[in-house]
Amino acid sequence: MHQLILTFSCNDTSGIVHAVTGAIVGCGGNITELQQFTSLDTGRFFMRVEVDTPVHPDDFCQVIEQVSDLFGAAWQVSAANRKARALVLVSKAAGPLNDLLFHLRAGDLPIEIPLILSNHDNLRSLAEFYGIEFGSQAVLPENKHEFENRIRQCVADLDIDLVVLARYMQILSPELCDDLAGRVINIHHSFLPGFKGANPYRQAHIRGVKLIGATAHFVTSDLDEGPIIEQNVHRVDHSYTVSELSSVGQRLESETLTAAVRLFAQKRIFLDGIRTVIFK
Amino acid sequence: MHQLILTFSCNDTSGIVHAVTGAIVGCGGNITELQQFTSLDTGRFFMRVEVDTPVHPDDFCQVIEQVSDLFGAAWQVSAANRKARALVLVSKAAGPLNDLLFHLRAGDLPIEIPLILSNHDNLRSLAEFYGIEFGSQAVLPENKHEFENRIRQCVADLDIDLVVLARYMQILSPELCDDLAGRVINIHHSFLPGFKGANPYRQAHIRGVKLIGATAHFVTSDLDEGPIIEQNVHRVDHSYTVSELSSVGQRLESETLTAAVRLFAQKRIFLDGIRTVIFK
Amino acid sequence: MHQLILTFSCNDTSGIVHAVTGAIVGCGGNITELQQFTSLDTGRFFMRVEVDTPVHPDDFCQVIEQVSDLFGAAWQVSAANRKARALVLVSKAAGPLNDLLFHLRAGDLPIEIPLILSNHDNLRSLAEFYGIEFGSQAVLPENKHEFENRIRQCVADLDIDLVVLARYMQILSPELCDDLAGRVINIHHSFLPGFKGANPYRQAHIRGVKLIGATAHFVTSDLDEGPIIEQNVHRVDHSYTVSELSSVGQRLESETLTAAVRLFAQKRIFLDGIRTVIFK
Amino acid sequence: MHQLILTFSCNDTSGIVHAVTGAIVGCGGNITELQQFTSLDTGRFFMRVEVDTPVHPDDFCQVIEQVSDLFGAAWQVSAANRKARALVLVSKAAGPLNDLLFHLRAGDLPIEIPLILSNHDNLRSLAEFYGIEFGSQAVLPENKHEFENRIRQCVADLDIDLVVLARYMQILSPELCDDLAGRVINIHHSFLPGFKGANPYRQAHIRGVKLIGATAHFVTSDLDEGPIIEQNVHRVDHSYTVSELSSVGQRLESETLTAAVRLFAQKRIFLDGIRTVIFK
Incomplete structure (x- = not known):
């Protein structure tokens, strides 16, 4: 059968x-x-x-x-047993990548990761521990186009279903977003109310939010506004330092991104205009 | 159509x-x-x-x-627009009844309540405020059988789909549980770990639980062990008094019972052995 | 003692x-x-x-x-046993007022409400059921100033500690916000991401949010941006209609507002710049 | 200073x-x-x-x-900057150990782990990746006493503040529990209602629970009934297989254990009879 x-x-x-x-x-x-x-x-x-x-x-x-x-x-x-093939892009933050790799090995995340690409080298040893190829190169304005072509090439050559931005700190060009529409998942912090601009955990601290959150979403050229896949929040209070808020936030981000990747790998996500329909 | x-x-x-x-x-x-x-x-x-x-x-x-x-x-x-007809049994606690009646009137709980029965009289004015008939009589060991027959009669005469135990503090006889199997929903407090016996919030306090909960379930002759419909929890800490734990618990119970009644009214609950399948 | x-x-x-x-x-x-x-x-x-x-x-x-x-x-x-005296302002929505009054009567919300003021008359019977005086008058641009003076007068005459905006659908003037700084609590819906403008639940539906929330905050002349007191969220999915999202949201709003009023009544809220310090 | x-x-x-x-x-x-x-x-x-x-x-x-x-x-x-010294005991499950080690390296868990002891060898490479000494030996009824003496010796020799049972699947003897009272933290699954006996996730599945949980607690000779430190739950439904319930449960266990260890390391946990007072 x-x-x-x-x-x-x-x-x-x-x-x-x-x-x-x-x-x-x-x-x-x-x-x-x-x-x-x-x-x-x-x-x-x-x-x-x-x-x-x-x-x-x-x-x-x-x-x-x-x-x-x-x-x-x-x-x-x-x-049903085919694993989604994911290209993971990272920068320096280890949390989301560690969570993906741990659950991949644990057998409860049905994906394969033929390659991790980064604009920094510091996560190489983590990738190697899990036996996954790791490519890195500095990404500067003058070679960003070249790096994005490398991504395109990898997607084609490695038969990639999904590109995962696991705290990849570069903004993808609108052209790449369009080329890979519906196939790139990003994770970012979320707050009530929302904040624009730099250093969001500091803003959240100053503003005294009582909940911090994370949102996994498809990437579109409309930055951080793509269709939402999964969201989680955690309760905090006035006594959390900026660094503690950030630590809680990063755990949420890891958990939320892994959940979103699992939903994608299980073919449970549909795009309905600017939102998702998710069959859990 | x-x-x-x-x-x-x-x-x-x-x-x-x-x-x-x-x-x-x-x-x-x-x-x-x-x-x-x-x-x-x-x-x-x-x-x-x-x-x-x-x-x-x-x-x-x-x-x-x-x-x-x-x-x-x-x-x-x-x-789809037929409202489930519910007989509600109460004792002295007002919370769950108040929640049901408020949401009934607000129009987001598709039920009709032709009658509330109680073994106390103190909730009569609440019922009257919402324009619902209220019958009360003391229930003692010697007339419990008679009261249960009154329930049976009401279920038959009033075309009742569902009996809701909204903090009704009497145990239904096994015969009545069997007669109304799959049609009686109860709410009770829940803890990690669970407690047996009297005064559960005191026990929860002594034990220092960090979460308290509520479970709505179908009533079977196996007390508090019927198929689970809905559960919620709320975070607490050591500083909560017994009375504060109880207050938090009663809010949870109200919310959870109303949610379970809504699921029943929308025909979303199926019995699968000793558990429920719920299509939300 | x-x-x-x-x-x-x-x-x-x-x-x-x-x-x-x-x-x-x-x-x-x-x-x-x-x-x-x-x-x-x-x-x-x-x-x-x-x-x-x-x-x-x-x-x-x-x-x-x-x-x-x-x-x-x-x-x-x-x-410790002195109850905070609250003036409650409402419009048509019954949920938050019902929640406040229920918990006031239940004895777990240490406030007194000498008066409810509204720009509509439909919640009068609810107020009367709980035995609380209810004043209403239409509020139009031409008499808004007069109505705000009535609020000022009531605060003074009735020895009011706290003004609660329980879904009061009028914006207070900057002057009144300043006069009552730190003494007016409002509740409003919150989303990840946030939405501006009318019909937020419709926007949340279109956007496919997976969590909806409510925020209780002190009112300042910077609309909906005052110091946050309490926040809660509830998980939803694509199948929720706008009306169901709104229903879930209103329950959250009620619960969150009552919690914030309780914290105020227990003297647990301190203002620290644009945020709150809350001793639970 | x-x-x-x-x-x-x-x-x-x-x-x-x-x-x-x-x-x-x-x-x-x-x-x-x-x-x-x-x-x-x-x-x-x-x-x-x-x-x-x-x-x-x-x-x-x-x-x-x-x-x-x-x-x-x-x-x-x-x-304040002294790190708690923890001896971690594990068996085969990798989740809680991985979570501890990741957060230790990330710098948001103020502990040192001079040694990991196990009754299996399969987590050795994980320990080595994080540069932590790993000792393993089969623990059988005939040498359990000897292994517990080794634990006692390590606690003494390595100046251990805390013993963490990170899914260590052996029951400590009452003597060792007493010797290390208030210094051993365990994690276990929790459900509403609770289950006794083997294969709890299967029981939870059959029973159709809507929430699964995890409890971190101090170990006493009264198995799984020691003072509770931290608890978390996650919502599930009828469609979760036993294996999916277990996967969700293990993530909760990891998160909950790490949180409890952090509280201990920050000297925030006090014993008050059979419960804890925790200053967050």
Whole structure:
């Protein structure tokens, strides 16, 4: 039996679930998980199905393609045990990378990381401990374009599904954001109220926030405003120093980024305009 | 158009979703929400579907009945705007009743309460403020059987879907629990670790717990051990007095009970052995 | 024995705690709770002490005044069982007012509410159920000044400690904000990221936030940017309608406002520049 | 200037804070943080003070000793920058150890780990990556006594303040628990309701809990019932497999254990009968 994940989205109309599940039944498939959602905002229909089927995946795809043609749907079929291939970009902060690598090794994060790229060298030993190739080079205004081309090349050559910005402290160019739309996940701190500008934990301290948070989101050319994937908060009080706030924040960032990468790897995230639909 | 909610459960096999959605398509129905889950523990399949259909509900039911016969399924069709009818039992504590009534009036809790029954009289004015009939009588060992028969009678006469124990401080007899299985929701305090016996907030205080909680669950004859519907916790510390712990706990209990009643009213709760499957 | 609460703040220097506690010992007082904090940002020292003393409160105040003179301190002594007197301003939304009144009656919110003022009449019956005087009048641009004078008058005549904006949908004038600085608490919704402008729950829905929140804060003339007192969040997902987001948000707002009012009533909130120091 | 932390506890009476702060003032000390609490349950008084003083710590101790004699107090003075020395015991699970070591290196966990001991060898490479000595030996019923003597010896020889059971899967003997009372922290899973016996995540799954948790506590001979230090929970639902519950639980355990160790290292935990008083 092949265990497959089907994702399927199109403009909403009646009969979609029946048609898709009919195609699955026709393949002798058994549905083990099915979620669907119709967005009233955009009129889009989204579905994720896990199927056990005796049919070869290529044949299954052919059947799904016929159904998708009826609805003008975007769809994808993946082996349930296929790991998403992630390129991770980092700078100096170790937390998010350490969390990704630990859970990768622990077996509860279904990804492969063929390469880590950085604009600093200090996380090399961590990468090596986990047996993962690590490339670094200084990124300056004059060679940023070249570095981004290296990213593009790696994405193509290494069959990358997902680029993870694990506290990568460079802003991607709008062109790269567009080229990789829906495939780049970033993590950043979040506060109530929000702050603009530098040194956010200092601002949060001065402002006396009682909660600090982290948001994982898809990267778009609209900086830090891409579709939200996951958010977490932690309670703090006036006695936290800036450094303690930052420490709490970095733990949140690590946890939130790993959760978002897991959702992506499990094909649970759909884009619905400027927001996400997530089937947990 | 009729807006209907269909719940459907049976032993898992292939083709159920296809068959049910085929019946819906046959009725010209459009699925606006669909969730399903297969329990690996019990082998049961559960599905909840919201449908817009031009067909009269009685005709829709006939079509679903034919499908259900194929799978030996338990099913129910309700109008989406039909409010669940709840009989609420209380004693002296006002919190959970106040929360239910406030949200009922606010329009975000789709229930009707034709009657509140109590073994005390002190909540009568609250019931009257919200315009709800209130019956009270002292419940003693010698007339407990009679009071429980009154409950049975009310359930029958008032077409009650759900009995809510909103801090009703009497234990229902095993016979009544069995008669109303899956239709009685209770709320009680919960702690890590759990405590047996009297005065739990005092025990929690002595033990120095850092979290206190509340659990809403279906009532079974196995006291406080029925299938869990909803749980919440709140952080506390050593400085909380017993009375402050109790105050925090009662707020949690109110919030958790109202949430559980809402889930029931929306037909989102399924029983899967000794646990619940909840489609949020 | 008199149970007193002393709050004391001044520029930090050495010997403050010793001097204050010496004064207390001199009054035969026993300290039952003491918290202090020195703000590295502003150099201010803050202390809250609960004391049991056989000395008359007036005499106790005289002794404290002598100590305060040494440090140029701001201080206040209150009977621990004195309830804060709150003027509550509301518009149409019932949630926060209902929560305040319920907990006031339940005995776990140490305030008195001599008057509720509103620019609408619909919450009158709720106020009457709890036996609290309710005044209402339409507030229009041309009489807003007059209504604010009525507020000023009530604060003076009714010996008001605290003005609570329980979803009062009018903006206070900068003059009134200044007159009542540190004595007006407001509640408003909060999101990650923040939104400006009208219909925030619709914006939150479109943006697909995964957490919604509420912030209670002191009112300043800088709208919604006053010192934060308390914050809470609740997890949501893409399936929440605007109305469901709003319903969750209003529950959070009620809970958060009541918590902030309780902290104020217990003299636990200190202003430290644009933030609060809160001794829980 | 010397930055010192003073902890002080005794039976409650009046004048303690004044006497202790007087001694500090006498040493030219400036109090930068002070917390105190009187337990109504046990009648014990607890205080933690951070002091900047020009006096040598030995002289400061002499002064404190004189005060402590007045009240029969237990007290301790430590340099604020002295790191707690921890012996970590592990078995096969990597999560809690990884979390401790990461935060130790990140600089936000003020401990030193001179040695890790294990009854398995598989975490050796992780220890080596962080440059920490790792000793392992199989622990069987016949040599358990010998292994516990090795623990005792290490505690003595290495000047150990704290023994951390980071998912160490052996039960310590009552004698060792007594010898190290108040100095051994363990982490274990927690649920609402609690479960006894083997395979708790399977039980939690069958029971359909909606929250899973973790509790860090001091070890006593009453297994898993020692004084609670820290607790956290995470929301789950029916769709989590046993393995996913376990994965969520292990993340909670790691986070909770690290938090408890940090509190210990900062001298923030006091024992008050069977519970803890924690000054955050």
